[in-house]
Amino acid sequence: MKIPTKRRSTLLLTLFLLSNHFTAVSTAADSPGPKTRCFIEVGDPHISRFLQERRGIRAVKVDAESRCNFFQNNVILTVTIYKVGRFSDHFVKEFRTDPANPKSSGFRVKNWQTYRECKNDQETTYYGIAFSEAEINGKLLRTVKARSNKSKPLKCGT
């Protein structure tokens, strides 16, 4: 049976639209699933109030925390600070928790150590990225990278 060209293109278009529709429906049905209760929380880049008020030092700081409803062992929580550049973003500082440290195990592991002193008052936009690796129930698991929510300019050139 020969299908006329015009009708054939209409049929192909209909099939194409239908296949897209089913893909969308299928994705929507698959994605929600059970929500994980292990996650990384990254704070926004900020000028450390403690250092500024108590020591008169200005520094940009990003804090992060790895939380889980299961006990996390030997957590390596990595926090990286970047600054926004004109053509590309620039690495500023990275710090990780030491997995050998007993404080790197638990339901809540913190990395409050990532900071960089300001060299001048030049307005700069920063953001932080964090991810972690941990042993949970004997399995080595890694989170996806999480980025800080707000990147507002700070008077802190590095």
Added chain:
Amino acid sequence: MNDYSGTEKSEWEERFFGLILDLGESQSERYKKQAIELLRAKTIRVPIKNSIGFYKLELFDCKFKISHDNGESFVNIGRTRIGWRKQDKLRDLPGFFAHTEASTILDVE
């Protein structure tokens, strides 16, 4: 990130930054010598408490690793961007030494 106990965080920051600043003052001569040695050799090993710190200097950054088994294995801990000029490196390295040493000392305690 607003549900930390404010006291817990400020107590921790007091100890952490207090130690960094104390080390920066008390060890300033050692840090200057370390920076010069790192510039020359590109890598150095430094005893920190019962561990060994390893610093590697590259053109635009300095990496820090730690070993708790007498140098048999090292774990990456920190990395900082650093200016390419010698004077930038000599200025920035002492602060990085103090940061990494304070972190190691507080982890051990």
